[in-house]
Every structure is written in C-alpha cells, then in structure tokens.
Amino acid sequence: MKRRNVLHLAPGVILGATACSSGKKKAAQAASQKPLATGLNTSSAPKTQPNTQYRPPAYTQRLRNPDMNLPSEFRSATVTYNKGLSTHPYLAMTFDDGPHPQNTPRLLDMLRARNIRATFYVIGRNVDRYPHIARRIVAEGHEIGNHTYTHRKLTSLSDAQVRQEMQKTQDSIARATGVKPRTMRPPYGALHTRQRQMVFNEFNYPTIMWSVDPEDWRRPGVSVVRSRLINRAHNGAILLAHDLHAPTVDAMPGTFDGLLRKGYQFVTVSQMLTQRASV
Ligand SMILES: [Zn+2]
Structure with missing residues (x-):
C-alpha cells in the first residue's frame, strides 16, 4: 500500500506516492526529491482521472477467438466427432488438402487480416513440398491436422498401410513445424x-x-460456396472447405465477414473438442 506501490519511472520521478492519505510521510519524502516532470505536484492528491475509455488492444481479438487453453497432453474422450457443443456460438473452419503454394498463403493472409483461427488438414506429401507454408500455418496460431500422406481412400488399405499414411504425415508435420x-x-x-x-x-x-x-x-462458384457456409453454419459447427481450390479461397473473405456479422466466434477443432469435454 505504501512504499511498495511507488512506481519509479526515472530517477526523481515518482508516481503514486500520494495516493494514500496514511502515507503522508512518504509523500513528503517523495516531494523533497524534486520530481523532474514539470507540473507534477506530488504534495497533493493526484490530478489524473482514471482512463475509462481505454480498452486493451486484445479486446476484439478475444471476442473473435475465445480464450480456450488446451491441455499440453491433449486427450480426446471420443473416437469420432462431426461437431461441437451447440451451447456456444463457436465455429471450427477446416481446410483440407493443402498446403498449396498460392492458395494457402492467400488464405492465411485473409485469416490474419481478421485475426481468426482455422484448422488445416494437410497432406503429408504437400507438407514435404512446402514445409515453409506448414510452418506459417502453425506460426500464425492455426491448428494443423493429419490428412494422410498420399490422400488415398483408407477404407481400401491394409492396417499397415493406414499406419504408414498416418506416421509419415505426422513425421512430415513434426519435421516442418515442430x-x-x-x-x-x-x-x-x-x-x-x-x-x-x-x-x-x-x-x-x-x-x-x-x-x-x-x-x-464441385466448384459451384464463389457465391454459392459463400452462401452455403454462411446459411448452414450453426453453433458448434465444423465447416469443411478445401484450400486446394482457388474459388474456395476467393469465397473466404465474404464467408468470414458474413459469419462474424452473424455473431460467430472462431475456434480450432481441438479447442472445440476441449470445450465439449469440459462442459
Ligand atoms: Zn482431402
């Protein structure tokens, strides 16, 4: 309350020493130090008013990306998910089949401009081709998921082949992004x-x-992709799209803005699952 609260900005400049009436002695000492700042009268109550207009810069960011910490050892409770809880206006945008050398960076720019997070289900083979884009996905706060190494239909593969598809992709992602x-x-x-x-x-x-x-x-056109995503979105939705296709990426600025206008907030898939498990 007293000396501990005194904030030393520079030698001789002391703020806060007079805020407490019981600290008169300390205040007198502070005044005797002759503050360098002009107009700063340390012998009477402070003239400054609380700044009620101030908002921390992260204010709008938190609204768009709710603060949901993931446990360091993520453990899902269920084997398959197709959506999250309907109790919160959260959406998980997912983009499959990248990284693509042009479309993925373009999409990342759009996400960054709006400060929203998405999940990328990447093909291991493409990660090996464009590891710098995979790195950028992770560096900009998005989630990266396993979409196999060669994009084959897993139902026609042996267990050993499925294992290999998973492992090779996991290794590629870990190598590229850590x-x-x-x-x-x-x-x-x-x-x-x-x-x-x-x-x-x-x-x-x-x-x-x-x-x-x-x-x-199926490439139905930019406006159709956009309106389908906006109109069909619901609380807890997991939305599927492909950053492999240029028209899909072209549809994203309008889609993101439309979903934000409807009041949705963006989470990654794991965040959505964590919320599901914790409620
Ligand atoms: Zn795919």
Missing part, C-alpha cells in the same frame, strides 16, 4: 469404425468429420 497433430481427417471422409478405433488407439487421433459441407470441390 508440432505433433492432435486430430486426423480421412480423405473423402472414408474410414471404417474399426480403423478409426485403431488410429485412435495408436496415434491418439480422434477422427474429425464435419457438419457443414458446401461441396466446394
């Missing part, structure tokens, strides 16, 4: 229940499907 993916998405959404359990047991990956699919891979 991060181990927490979740996986099977190409074409195709993975038998038994395979999902195997991947869950051996890699600790829950299988992440989706609840909103604009079928952007």
Whole structure:
C-alpha cells in the first residue's frame, strides 16, 4: 500500500506516492526529491482521472477467438466427432488438402487480416513440398491436422498401410513445424469404425468429420460456396472447405465477414473438442 506501490519511472520521478492519505510521510519524502516532470505536484492528491475509455488492444481479438487453453497432453474422450457443443456460438473452419503454394498463403493472409483461427488438414506429401507454408500455418496460431500422406481412400488399405499414411504425415508435420497433430481427417471422409478405433488407439487421433459441407470441390462458384457456409453454419459447427481450390479461397473473405456479422466466434477443432469435454 505504501512504499511498495511507488512506481519509479526515472530517477526523481515518482508516481503514486500520494495516493494514500496514511502515507503522508512518504509523500513528503517523495516531494523533497524534486520530481523532474514539470507540473507534477506530488504534495497533493493526484490530478489524473482514471482512463475509462481505454480498452486493451486484445479486446476484439478475444471476442473473435475465445480464450480456450488446451491441455499440453491433449486427450480426446471420443473416437469420432462431426461437431461441437451447440451451447456456444463457436465455429471450427477446416481446410483440407493443402498446403498449396498460392492458395494457402492467400488464405492465411485473409485469416490474419481478421485475426481468426482455422484448422488445416494437410497432406503429408504437400507438407514435404512446402514445409515453409506448414510452418506459417502453425506460426500464425492455426491448428494443423493429419490428412494422410498420399490422400488415398483408407477404407481400401491394409492396417499397415493406414499406419504408414498416418506416421509419415505426422513425421512430415513434426519435421516442418515442430508440432505433433492432435486430430486426423480421412480423405473423402472414408474410414471404417474399426480403423478409426485403431488410429485412435495408436496415434491418439480422434477422427474429425464435419457438419457443414458446401461441396466446394464441385466448384459451384464463389457465391454459392459463400452462401452455403454462411446459411448452414450453426453453433458448434465444423465447416469443411478445401484450400486446394482457388474459388474456395476467393469465397473466404465474404464467408468470414458474413459469419462474424452473424455473431460467430472462431475456434480450432481441438479447442472445440476441449470445450465439449469440459462442459
Ligand atoms: Zn482431402
């Protein structure tokens, strides 16, 4: 309350010494030090008013990306998810099949401009081709997930081949970014229940499907992709899109802005699962 609260800004400049009436002695001592700052009268009550207009710079950022800490050892409770809880206006945007040398950086710029987070289900082969883009995904706060190494239909592969697809991609991502993916998405959404359990047991990956699919891979046009995503979004939605396709990325500025206008906040898939597990 007294001396401990005195803030030394520079030799001779002391603020806060007179804030407490019981600290008169200290205040007198402070005054005798002859502050250098002109107009600073340390022998009477401070003239400054609390700045009620001030907002920390992170204020709007927190609104867009709710503060949801992930445990260091992520452990999913369930093998498969296609959405999160409907109790909060949270969305998880997911982008599959990258990194792409042009479209992914363009998408990252759009996300960064709005300060929103997404999840990228990357193909291991592409990570090996463009490790710097994978690094940028992680560096800018997005989540990176396992989407296999060669993008084959896993339902027609042996267990050993599925394991290899998972492991090679995990290794590529770890090599490029220093991060181990927490979740996986099977190409074409195709993975038998038994395979999902195997991947869950051996890699600790829950299988992440989706609840909103604009079928952007059919290339229905920018405005159709945008309106499907905006109109079908719901609390806890996991939205599927592909940063492989330029028109999909072209649709994103309008999609993000439309979803923000509707009051949604953006989380990564793991954040959404954590919220689901903790409620
Ligand atoms: Zn895919």
